[in-house]
Amino acid sequence: MAQRLAERRPVKKRHARISKQVSLPAESTKRKSAEVPVDEQARDDSFPIVGIGASAGGLEAFTQLLRELPSDVNVALVLIQHLDPTYKSMLTELLSRTTNLTVLEVTDGVRVKPRHVYVIPPNTAMTISERVLHLTSRIEVDGKHMPIDHFLQSLAKDQKSRAIGVILSGTSMDGIQGLRAIKDEGGITIAQDEQSAKYYDLPRSAVAAGCVDLVLRPQDIAQELVKLSRHPYVPYLETEGAENLLPQSDLEKIFGLLRKATKVDFEHSQEPVG
Known part of the structure; x- marks a missing residue:
């Protein structure tokens, strides 16, 4: 069994992953594929x-x-x-x-x-x-x-x-x-x-x-x-804002789940500062 030994680094340095606990509607996934072509080299x-x-x-x-x-x-x-x-x-x-x-x-x-x-x-x-x-x-x-x-x-x-x-x-x-x-x-x-x-x-x-x-x-x-x-790192998240990849309704669901789990409101942190 794995032993987790060292404290992980801050969230901003970790991989861009979407938790398995967040279930999005099937139509949202299809819409994402249709609306957001992923550059072949990035894939x-x-x-x-x-x-x-x-x-x-x-x-x-x-x-x-x-x-x-x-x-x-x-x-x-x-x-x-x-x-x-x-x-x-x-x-x-x-x-x-x-x-x-x-x-x-x-x-x-x-x-x-x-x-x-x-x-x-x-x-x-x-x-x-x-x-x-x-x-x-x-x-x-x-x-x-x-x-x-x-x-x-x-x-x-x-x-x-x-x-x-x-x-x-x-x-x-x-x-x-x-x-x-x-x-x-x-x-x-x-x-x-x-x-x-x-x-x-x-x-x-x-x-x-x-x-x-x-x-x-x-x-x-x-x-x-x-x-x-x-579970790839979704590399295009580094150049694209999440709001451009997911419908707003799905983003709100994700932020809601994160807020419930962590007691931290991430919804107002999605816009870049400066």
């Missing part, structure tokens, strides 16, 4: 990008996670696994045997797509910008190579509150700063639980640092990602 970019960091024991955990994901899951997974810099990686071939998702070793400049798994190559550092992956030579700071932190921090910067960071089994401290960056942007952070992790040092340290939202088995992490993929 393509609505899927979550999940950065997954692992070191010792992480491959086994990631394989368990992959096996639970359906082939039509609307997420992209980016695996940052600690690799020996002197050997060719066989990760892509190994992972391809356990999933129907497309598994690729990253090449510089590749654009992230849903239903794909992207694996970092050995002896590199990776970042993401506007959903495009970029590779550079291995980076060491004070003699330490921290590829998980390096990628997750760039994911937080690029995806803001849409970013999802996952830490699996491992012995290093690499990944904690990356999770913290995602947490600070209002994203979702997940760590593998102690019972299932072969090496719990990294997940334990992330939990102790207060930057983990959920602690789950790999199989349950997969189910959580499936849930997130089925």
Whole structure:
């Protein structure tokens, strides 16, 4: 069972989601589809990008996670696994045997797509910008190579509150700063639980640092990602006012439910200030 460990960020930084408790009339949904065409590119970019960091024991955990994901899951997974810099990686071939998702070793400049798994190559550092992956030579700071932190921090910067960071089994401290960056942007952070992790040092340290939202088995992490993929972030809410997407009557119902649940009147907060 998930343990919710860290206080979530303010509502303004969280994802734009409509609660399942708010039931709108069927005709309103149809009217919304007819009146609000969604730009195709915006729809393509609505899927979550999940950065997954692992070191010792992480491959086994990631394989368990992959096996639970359906082939039509609307997420992209980016695996940052600690690799020996002197050997060719066989990760892509190994992972391809356990999933129907497309598994690729990253090449510089590749654009992230849903239903794909992207694996970092050995002896590199990776970042993401506007959903495009970029590779550079291995980076060491004070003699330490921290590829998980390096990628997750760039994911937080690029995806803001849409970013999802996952830490699996491992012995290093690499990944904690990356999770913290995602947490600070209002994203979702997940760590593998102690019972299932072969090496719990990294997940334990992330939990102790207060930057983990959920602690789950790999199989349950997969189910959580499936849930997130089925409830998109509605990206066009960032550029369109809610009043332009929903009829006023539906907005009033939503505000009424929120007011009843929270004792806060949101109805007068929908207009931008300044």
